[in-house]
Amino acid sequence: MVSxxxxxxxxxxxxxxxxxEGAMQVLLVRRRYEPYESYWALxxxxxxxxxxxxxxxxxxxREETGVSDVFMEQLATFSEQDRDPRGRVISCCYLALVDGGRVSLRPGSDAREAAWRPLEELLAEIDRGPVLAFDHDRILQYARRRLAYKLEYQNVAWSMLPERFTMSELRHVYEAGIGRAFEPNNFRRIALGxxxxxxxxxxxxxxxxxxxxRFAEREPRILAESARYRRAT
Amino acid sequence: MVSxxxxxxxxxxxxxxxxxEGAMQVLLVRRRYEPYESYWALxxxxxxxxxxxxxxxxxxxREETGVSDVFMEQLATFSEQDRDPRGRVISCCYLALVDGGRVSLRPGSDAREAAWRPLEELLAEIDRGPVLAFDHDRILQYARRRLAYKLEYQNVAWSMLPERFTMSELRHVYEAGIGRAFEPNNFRRIALGxxxxxxxxxxxxxxxxxxxxRFAEREPRILAESARYRRAT
DNA sequence: GCAAAAGTGTTATCCCTACACCCATGA
DNA sequence: TCATGGGTGTAGGGATAACACTTTTGC
Structure with missing residues (x-):
């Protein structure tokens, strides 16, 4: 390996x-090779x-899971020297939002299997000790916070829903992504707003x-201006 | 060059x-060597x-400007193939917030000079055409948006102010960073809140x-919970 | 006294939460 | 007619934008 x-x-x-299945899920692959052989990883x-x-x-x-054509946004870049036992690897991590009903998983050559795992359960497991390969526990925690923020900030929920959906379905995505229950009528008014x-x-x-x-336009748009202590003039 | x-x-x-000097400024260095020799850059x-x-x-x-010991946060990583004419260079960009009165600029060996440039003027210039070296025009625009958001979201203004400051000075930092004038009394109440x-x-x-x-603790803290369409129980 | 800058009080408005209620369907 | 899930109306409370006003200093 070049170093x-x-x-x-x-x-x-x-x-x-x-x-x-009524819950937010994260896509993991089971590693086929060392290091962390047979561990789950992003x-x-x-x-x-x-x-x-x-x-x-x-x-x-696409190669490792068969999932393609999804919303994607850069999260952060991780550069700790010891994050990969093989040597220095700098990883730029991305957040992807997927309409789970549209894709089917096809594990690639580097992965034994690819699977959706319930996010809350997995995070609870991580809280009790290391679970994923490399520093992916930490990356997942970071991604989860961004997911919650992103849903509140932009209308990107279209990328996690089919073309047509009910208000309840939209609300369920928000509740699962943000981790809080919403009052249905109030949610409706905000969403329509x-x-x-x-x-x-x-x-x-x-x-x-x-x-x-349906979303009239499938373009990211800022939903709520956090406008505090507003202007004079 | 290795490739x-x-x-x-x-x-x-x-x-x-x-x-x-009453305005938000960004720190630039004047390049000593090719490419973009004598251009201003981050x-x-x-x-x-x-x-x-x-x-x-x-x-x-520190090496290029003499500035050290500042608040720093990762912004984003830029990886376009042609962003550096010498070859593939991936750049991870950071946002730094500096108490301008505390530091003095000392240009390093790679830079002819280092200087604070008024942000609004520079951005207006960029709107009319390329100004900075590489893709730094774009990076600066990105950083500016993050700066505005960051000030509203966390109490990081302490890193741009001296230990002790007046409410007006705090407000001026916010006005310059966010690009909007605030009603002094309302700003005061929020800030004290x-x-x-x-x-x-x-x-x-x-x-x-x-x-x-003064800031009672110089630790990043989230200032406002954007709490929309809140929970049912 | 007057100007200047900081600081205070107050109101009308809007938004948001919470909750009660109504509607349309299938069994 | 009842259960189920969707959809609607609205009152109370809290936040806040706006602005008039007071205080304390220097000249």
Missing amino acids: DPAHPKVAADVAAFAFL PGGGLHPDETLEQAAEREL WGVLAEAGERPTGGRPATIY | DPAHPKVAADVAAFAFL PGGGLHPDETLEQAAEREL WGVLAEAGERPTGGRPATIY
Whole structure:
């Protein structure tokens, strides 16, 4: 392995989240090779010469799990010297938001398997001791905070939902992502107040049919101006 | 220059801000060597083998400008293939907040000079066309947005102020950093409501003497919970 | 006294929470 | 007709933007 210290190995890792089975889930791969052989880890791998870090993150996610075409945003870069036992590896980590119903998992050659794991359970396990390979425990905790913030800040929930969805489904994504229960009516008013939802028919339920919504434009938009101690003039 | 593509050059750059002469200023260095010789740029340089990216950012800032011991936070990592004409260089960028009255600039060997430049003027210039070396125009725009957000979110203004300051001085830092004028009384109430300010005497002014404040603890703290559509139980 | 700068009091408004209530459907 | 889930109305409380006002100093 090359170890010219001025040119460390550079990698991209991905914390991909989806709302499945009523809970927020994170996408993990089971490692096939040393180090951390058979440990669960975030999908990721080395940067290729002809791609940016974001492209590397997309490629590694696709190669290792079969998931592609998702919302992606840079989280942070981790550079501690001992984060990989093989030598110096600098990892740029990405947050991905996935519509879990749209993708099917196909583990790649570097992974024994790929699976969605319930986020809350996994984080509770991490609180009791190391779980994931490398420093991925810490990266996941970081990603979780960003996920919660991101949902409140921008209308990126469209990337975790099918094209058409009910207000309850939207609210469930928010509750699972932010980790708090919301008063349904108040949530509805806020969500409609964003001005990014359009009605798209109805859907039968166990009770009264639900209005179907879709995002009028699938573009990130800032939802709430945190406007404190406002201007004079 | 080594160009093993799996091991690109990795660098750290710093967007350092200080409140000086009534305005927000950014710290730039004038380049001594090619490429972009004699252009202004953000201070920064290559990662050493024995340091993290954050340590590299601190070291480069110190070496190129003489500024040390400041608040620092990672911004983002830029990896476009053509961002440096010499070859592939991946740059992890940091936001630094500086008490401009405490530091004195000492340009290092790689820089002809180091200087504070008024942020608003510089950004206006950038809007009219390229100004800084490499992709530093874009990085600076990114840093500016983060600065505004950071001030609203955490009590990090202590790192841009002397130990003791008046409420007006604190407000001026916020106005310059966020780019908006605040109603003095409302700002005061919010700032005192943070619960992180302690009174520390008085200071004569042109008129009535001003109360002096200091930050009771110089630790980052979240100031306002953006609590929307709150919980049902 | 007057200007200047800091500091105080108060109100109208808006937003948000909480909760009670109504609607449409299937069994 | 009841259970179920969706959808609506609204009152109280708290935050805050705006602005008028008072205090303390230097000249």
